[in-house]
Amino acid sequence: MEQINEQHPHGGSWLREIVFGLNDGLVTTLVFIMAVSGIAAAHLVVVVLSEVIAGGISMALGGYLAAQTEKEILDHRIATEKYEIEHEPEEEHAELRAIYQWKGFQGPLLDRVVSYLTADHERWHRAMVHDELGVVEDERINPWSRGLQIGLSFVVGGLIPTVPVLLMLVQMRWWAYGLTALTAMVLGTIKGRYTHKSPVRAGLEFLVVVTLGTLAGVGIGFLLHVD
Secondary structure, X not given: OOOOOOOOOOOOXXXXXXXXXXXXXXXXXXXXXXXXXXXOHHXXXXXXXXXXXXXHHHHHHHHHHHHHHHHHHHHHHHHHXXXXXXXXXXXXXXXXXXXXXXXXXXXXXHHHHHHHHHOOHHHHHXXXXXXXXXXXXXXXXXXXXXXXXXXXXXXXXXXXXXXXXXXXXXXXXXXXXXXXXXXXXXXXXXXXXXXXXXXXXXXXXXXXXXXXXXXXXXXXXXXXXXX
16 A cells, blocks of 8 residues: 655644744844843853843743633633523524534535534533634643743753853854854744745744844944943
């Protein structure tokens, strides 16, 4: 039997938080290094590491609060669907029927499907949550997980351009840019695997963001007369 190579990998829902945290950590820290690289090397290490840790904590808390708010809104909508099934069954029945009509069900088949789904309130509720709200049970929002993903990704991303600072390399700013640019290209390749964009195009988009961040950092450093 001929083996079929699937061209669209499953998953990727985790990618948004990881890429968001990594990219923010990379660019924020790179801009920071470019802006304050005139500080004495020993002090620069402490300052940059403090920025990375503080940024990671801030991003984790921000990610948690954003996810918690999203979860509360979604939970309210799910509870509303349950209430409407109990107290407004005719309207919910019509909504479910319209959903399956839109999916292409017609005639007796449509009647049987809707009758089956509405015969049990729990099954009816799951159908409304899935088909009207677009919620899959396995993809429910976990605020703690999302916050940790974003926060840890920020720290990992922030540590990459920090390596030349820790090693006190000559021309550390440009080493930091090079490492960040390379990481951005890798991120773009990974992103391209889960999107319609080619890995090269996705990588170049990340590289443009990193380069703009570098220029912004150099400009800020110049204005502050740090160099």
